[in-house]
Amino acid sequence: MASISSRRLAKELAEIHSEGCPVGINLVKADDFTCWWFTIEVMGESLYQGDKFTLQFRFDPQYPISSPAVQFVVTEGRQAPIHPHVYSNGHICASILGNEWSPVLSVVAVCVTLQSMLASCKDKQRPVDNDRYVRHAPDNPKKTQFHYDDDTV
Amino acid sequence: MSTREPLWYCHECNAEMRPLMVPDPVCASCHGSFVEKMENPSDDPREFHRGDLGGDDHGIDPFLMLLQNLMSRGMSPGRRSSSPPQNTGSEFSFQIRSGSNGPATFSIGGARTLGGGAAGPGGTGNAGRVPTMSEYLRRSGEGDDGQPSIAGPLMAHYLMALLGARGGPMGDIFGDAAQTGRMGDYVFNQEALDQIITQLMEQSNTSRPVPATDDIMQNLPREVLTEGSSMLEKDCAVCKEQFKLETEDPDEQVVVALPCKHPFHEPCIMPWLKSSGTCPVCRHQLVPQPEHHTPPPRDSGSRPSSPSQSRGSRSRSPGNDSDSGLLSSLFGMMSGGSRSSSNRTRHTRSTSNPESSSSNSSRDSERHLPGGWDELD
DSSP: OOOHHHHHHHHHHHHHHHHOOOTTEEEEEOSSSSEEEEEEOOOSSSTTTTOOEEEEEEOOTTTTTSOOEEEEOOSTTOOOOOBTTBOTTSBBOOGGGTTTOOTTOOHHHHHHHHHHHHHTOOSOOOOTTHHHHHHHOOSSGGGSOOOOOOOOO | OOTTSOOEEETTTTEEEOOEESSSEEOTTTOOSOEEEOOOGGGOHHHHHHHOTTSGGGTHHHHHHHHHHHHHHHSOOOSOOSSOOOTTSOEEEEEEEETTTEEEEEEEESSOOOSSSOHHHHTTTOTTOOOOHHHHHOOSSSOSTTOOOOOHHHHHHHHHHHHHHTTOHHHHHHHHHHHTTOGGGOOOSHHHHHHHHHHHHHHHHOOOOOOOOHHHHHTSOEEEOOTTOGGGGOBOTTTOOBOOSOOSSGGGGEEEEOTTOOEEEHHHHHHHHHHOOBOTTTOOBSSOOOSSOOOOOOOTTOOOOOTTOGGGGOOOOHHHHHHHHHHHHHHHHHHOTTSOSHHHHHHTTGGGSHHHHHHHHHHOGGGSOTTOOTTOO
């Protein structure tokens, strides 16, 4: 019997294939149930108009009980958006990826949330502690205990 | 080349070396020509250099002299250290009265020695073993080998030992470990400092979900699916599958309803409750959760818009906020003494939950620490 994780991901993937992603979000690759890539762009007027970013999801066997490890891809010429909650190594400080994760959320839901996080950005800036964080950040952003404090962006 | 061949000394590197003869001797490392053959032991250029306090690379010595002068002039000496002064240099001590630990005596100079010049290990493990000023000043007149040199880490060690080992006001910041003056408790580079700051921030800001207890999980109402059950039209929000009668795993025919009435497959919800005692759908708390960030239900990434979102007015950036959290916890530690510290560290981060935040701030006056600015907004 397939694990809960792969059954759930298979279901999400089937839905993406049958119904498509929300506007501005596109599946790049989902060859297995460990790592998926999406591109996201912010529709309409925003500080990121015309920019396209790549999001990487990494799943462990406990998904969806445990959150996916989500970050922007910063290799192969791809860039992380400049945003107060996005570190230059692609790591994202968003509560729904940490202690506000719920198994009710899905890959597409996370994409949409991050899309709206970018859309509502008013100040294109790196996090204040970007340099310090990036210097010693773990490979997996889930190992970072982010500290969520700003609900406005 | 014979090993007995006299060494040369480069006055630009201040180091012994073997010169390159091209054809005049030049320093092998800096290629400077200000080199000297060390033939006459009574005229050793190394000794000459050591005695030269005005040399560029000895800037630290005048600094230490100045520091000592300043201290002896600027502060009135308290009681002398109990150990009788010996002949290794002038000794000087003064007292600082700190709130919790009584007077602390700082000594500079005096009889204690560093022992062998290896600064680090020599100073470990013993609160009384602070390298003394005289050890740093006593630079000439010693043998060539094993002479302590004032490198950055050694200087830092000296200052940190002064600050930490004597339980002065600064000692409180560094905690008990620093008061024992162990070398390993100090950091000398950015990386180590970063790690400590990160550690502090994690300690003071953890808000990990609290799991449900076994009792709670065992006592949840369970329903075994039967023909005609109303559950058969509903979905489990964890696996997103509809409840159904024919399943490979018989456990999946057991439906658990949380107190908020949301139903789940038993094998879907139990692992979640072990990590967080909340309803995945509505975040109903089966056990009290950390006071911040227990937001109203948020579905499929839509922005929260309930009127209770007063926290939406907060606009601090992550870095600023982390800093204030760190600083206020530092301030919390520093104020030490009789006040209990458990409340304080907890409440410095409670601004995110509207209810608890307002009630706490009116009730708990302790959170307004002198010098803290966690409540600026």
